[in-house]
Amino acid sequence: MDNEIRFFDPRNETHSGLSNLFERPIELDGIPYLTAEHAYQAAKARDPQIRAWLMAAPTPELSAIVGDSLTAEQTVPGWNDRHVDLMSRILRAKYDQHADLQALLLSTGDAKLVEWAPEDGAVARFWGEFQGRGENTLGKMLMGLRAVYRHADRQGEPGDQALPKPGSGP
Numbered sequence: 249m250d251n252e253i254r255f256f257d258p259r260n261e262t263h264s265g266l267s268n269l270f271e272r273p274i275e276l277d278g279i280p281y282l283t284a285e286h287a288y289q290a291a292k293a294r295d296p297q298i299r300a301w302l303m304a305a306p307t308p309e310l311s312a313i314v315g316d317s318l319t320a321e322q323t324v325p326g327w328n329d330r331h332v333d334l335m336s337r338i339l340r341a342k343y344d345q346h347a348d349l350q351a352l353l354l355s356t357g358d359a360k361l362v363e364w365a366p367e368d369g370a371v372a373r374f375w376g377e378f379q380g381r382g383e384n385t386l387g388k389m390l391m392g393l394r395a396v397y398r399h400a401d402r403q404g405e406p407g408d409q410a411l412p413k414p415g416s417g418p
C-alpha cells in the first residue's frame with residue numbers, strides 16, 4: 249500500500265463521497281435517511297423526539313454535532329457495543345445503493361484510506377486520524393468494503409447479488 253488518500257470535507261474534495269456527511273440519501277431497514285451520518289446519529293438517541301430531530305437535521309454536520317453531544321442517559325443502551333456494527337451496515341447500504349460511490353471507492357485501488365480530521369479529539373482519533381495518529385476505524389471499514397466489492401467484481405457478479413444484504417443486525 250504505497251499511497252494514502254485523505255478525506256474529510258464532505259464537499260469540494262475529490263473523495264468527498266467517502267465522507268459519511270456526503271449529501272446522499274440512504275435507506276436502512278426500510279427507513280430513508282438524508283445521509284449516512286443522519287442514519288448513524290439518529291440511531292444513537294433514546295428519546296423518539298431527539299431521534300426525529302437527528303434524522304431531520306438541516307445538515308449532516310448538525311446531526312453529527314448534536315448526536316455527539318448526547319448524554320449517556322440520552323443514548324440508547326448498549327450503544328458502545330453496537331455502533332461499529334451499525335456503521336458497517338450503514339456503509340454497506342450507502343455503497344450498495346449508489347453505484348457512483350461504489351465506483352469512487354473502487355477507484356482508490358490499494359491506497360490507504362484515512363478520515364483525516366482537522367481537529368484533535370477522541371472521536372477524530374477513533375473514526376480517523378489526527379496528524380497521522382488514530383485508529384482510523386472508518387478508513388479501515390471502507391478498505392474492507394472496497395475489498396469485498398473488488399472481489400465481487402472479479403467474480404463477475406453484481407455486488408448486490410454476491411454480497412449479503414444489509415438489513416439484519418442492531
Ligand SMILES: Nc1c(N[C@@H]2O[C@H](COP(=O)(O)O)[C@@H](O)[C@H]2O)[nH]c(=O)[nH]c1=O
Pocket residue numbers: 256257258267268269285288309312313315316363371375386
Ligand atoms: N467527516 C466529518 C466527520 N466525521 C464523522 O463524524 C462522525 C462522528 O461520529 P460519533 O463518533 O458518533 O460522534 C463519524 O461518522 C465520522 O466519520 N465529522 C464532522 O463533524 N465533519 C466531517 O466532515
